[in-house]
Amino acid sequence: MARDMASLSEVSEAGEERVSSLARFGANAFPYFLLAPALIILSVIFIYPLAHGLWLSLHDYNLNTPWKGMQFVGLANYFELFQERSFYQSLGRTLYWVVGSVGGELAVGMIAALLLNQTFVGRSVARAIILIPWAVPTVLAAIVFSTMFNTLGIINEVLLGARIISQPIPWLSSTDWAMPTLIIAHIWKSFPFVTIVLLAGLQSIPRELYEAAEIDGAGEWAKFWNVTIPGLRGVMVIAVLLTTIFSLKGVDFQYIMTYGGPADSTKVIAFHAYRTAFAEFDFGMASAIAFVIMIITSIICFFYLQLRGTE
Amino acid sequence: MTRAYNPWVMLRWALLALLIAFVVCPFIWMVSISFKPEQEVFSKTLSILPRNPTLANYQMIFDFVPYPRFFMNSMIVAIVSTVCSLVASTLAGYSFSRFRYKGRSSLAFLVLSTQMFPLVTGIIPLYLVFSKLGLINTYWALFVAYVAFTIPFCTWMLKGFFDTIPREIEEAAVIDGCSRLEVLVRIVLPLSIPALVATSVFCFILSWNEFLYATVLTTSNDVRTLPAALGIMIGQGYTQWGGLNAAGVLTTLPVIIVFVFFQRYLVDGLTAGATKG
Structure with a gap:
């Protein structure tokens, strides 16, 4: 692909003198030449690993047993995976993680977004503050929330002080509470992204629609349901789609806050793939899991495109 | 004055205060913990202000961890990735914005769709290949990865901005004898400074913060970036919370400074990108 583009650009250099206006730029290879650096890098990091990953997933390849090398096993990794209970459990946890995170965010x-779309004194300062979590490292969010949700941490102290709970909750070391704690940290880190997207949508709703609704006697609530929500559908x-x-x-929160524990209760499928590769060194099986993630992602994107196509 | 008693207005202010508290409290707590001696971190009577403020946690970060090395690594990786990504994205965005050619819309779709790629799917084969090429533990592995991560979004953002620049200016320059690249460099780029700033900030923040690839592709302190170094401290069972929070403060300060300075550009750019995407 790269070579094709290089040869095309040579053609364009030779034909340079004949091109005299911007209108004729599109006729030759110059635009491909401009795209080349981006496409080459994207191929190295995204397209090539996809092919190599699929290839790996059809092999038995474990770095714990390097003397066995790579053995072609066909779909055996996938069959083994689909028979494991732990695989379905990690899918279930992934659903919990995704639905909780997306809903909360x-x-x-x-x-x-609704608050920041109003005009008030200090709005730009409020906007800057609210968007900060988006800019900070995930590692930071993980550390701070691990500190606050420590069994001896401030969250338990506050809840005990307010008599909401009578015993400290072992947030990150309990199989029931670890996932919700991770989800809260994730919401904190990622909701500003949703705010940015929705704010853009709110600003594109014509003022006249609100004025018309007011003339019809609509209150705040009616305006929200009948103007804002339909206007934001797109x-x-x-x-x-993006937050899902x-x-x-x-995998960042799982890696730093719980390492998938306690008792695998936060081992979502992406982290399952990570651990199978980099803790168990079973690269064949890890690639199969990673490919399942790829397929799930593709299905979600496909439905999104269908949905957008019908609108 | 009667406005102040409107229940909707009151509700709005209350919600806004709650939201800001939700965002800000973790930062306040992090800074507070980072100045507390270890025995005060989880003492029974928790207070925001440390009773015996200490710099011991920060001292520890410099004494036991090669913090300046990690900081330099992060800076090098973030700046080089940003510059490279900006060049590649500018060229690609300009191509998508200005030219009509065969395969344009499929290529544009391809570039954008890589944004959806599950990173964990890529890291497994890339780890094996980079090991074979001897690129593990070099800046190169991270440069290539971060440039690729940021290209899709930056290309899209810049394309959106280039679309708003009238073509007539460029046509005039071509008639005056400018070459095609000269048009881009001399005419289009000076008009695009706000978008270029927004894209650079986006790239810098993303490269500075990235965790998974930095953790897998670096194994020695010589090239490890701050997030990877922090993640590995925790992974090895380091539970000095004062020290971890101090490291968190130092890791986050640069991005917060960048963000606060440039947030206006960034938010406008992101907003434009989001509506068009």
């Missing part, structure tokens, strides 16, 4: 992100679909995919592929 959408709710908080929507409230923030960007809302984008926000749901980002949550699906995320």
Whole structure:
């Protein structure tokens, strides 16, 4: 592909003198030449690994047993995977993680977007503050939330002090509470992204629609349901799609806050793939899991495109 | 004055205060913990202000961890990735914005769709290939990865901005004898400074913060970036929370400074990108 583009650009250099106006630029290879650096890098990091990963997933390849080398096993990794209970358990946890994260981010992100869409004194300062979590490293969010949700941490102290709970909750070391804690940290880190997307949508709703609704005697609530929500449908679909995919592929919180524990209760499928590769060194099986993630992602994107096609 | 008693207005202010508290409290707590001696971190009576403020945690970060090395690594990786990504994305965005050619829309779709790619699917084969090529533990592995991560979004953002620049200016320059690249460099880029700033900030933040690839592709302190170094400290069972929070403060400060300075550009750019995508 790269070579084709290089030869095309040589052709364009030779034909340079004949081109005299911008209108004729499109006729030759110059635009491909401009695309080349981006396409080459994207191929190295995204397209090539996809092919190599698929190839690996058809092999028995474990770095713990390097003397066995790579053995072609066909779909055996996939058959083994689909028979493992742990695989379905990690899929179930992934669903919990994704639905919890997306729901929370959408709710908080929507409230923030609606508030920031009003005109008030100090709005730009409020906007800057609310968007900060998006800019900070995930590692930071993980450390801070691990500190706050420590069994001896401030969250338990506050809840005990307010007599909401009578015993400290072992947030990150309990199989029931670890996932919700991770989801809260994730919502904190990621809701600003939803806010940015929804804010853009809110700003594109024509003022006249609100004025018309007011003339019809609509209150705040009626305006919200009949003007704002329908007007936001397009960007809302984008926000749901992107947050779903980002949550699906995320491993950072699991890695730092719980390492998938306690008792695998936060081992979502992406982290399952990571651990199979880099802790168990079973690269063949890890590639099969990673490919299942790829397929799930593709299905979600496919439905999104269908949905957008019908609108 | 009667406005102040409107229940909707009151509700709005209350919600806004709650939201800002939700965002800000973790930062306040992090800074507070980072100045507390270890025995005060989880003491029974928790207070925001440390009773015996200490710099011991920061001291520890410099004494036991090669913090300046990690900082330099992060800076090098983030700056080089940003510059490279900006060049590649500018060229690609300009191509998509200005030219009509065969395969344009499929290529544009391809570039954008890589944004959806599950990173964990890529890291397994890339780890094996980079090991074979001897690129593990070099800046190169991270440069290539981060440039690729940021290209799709930056290309899209810049394309959107180039679309708003009238073509007539460029046509005039071509008639005056400018070459095609000269048009881009001399005419289009100076008009695109706000978009270029927004894209650079986006790239810098993303490269500075990235965790998974940095963790897998670096194994020695010589090239490890701050997030990877922090993640590995925790992974090895380091539970000095004061020290971890101090490291968190130092890791986050640069991006917060960049973000606060440039957030106006960035938010406008992101907003434009989001509506068009």
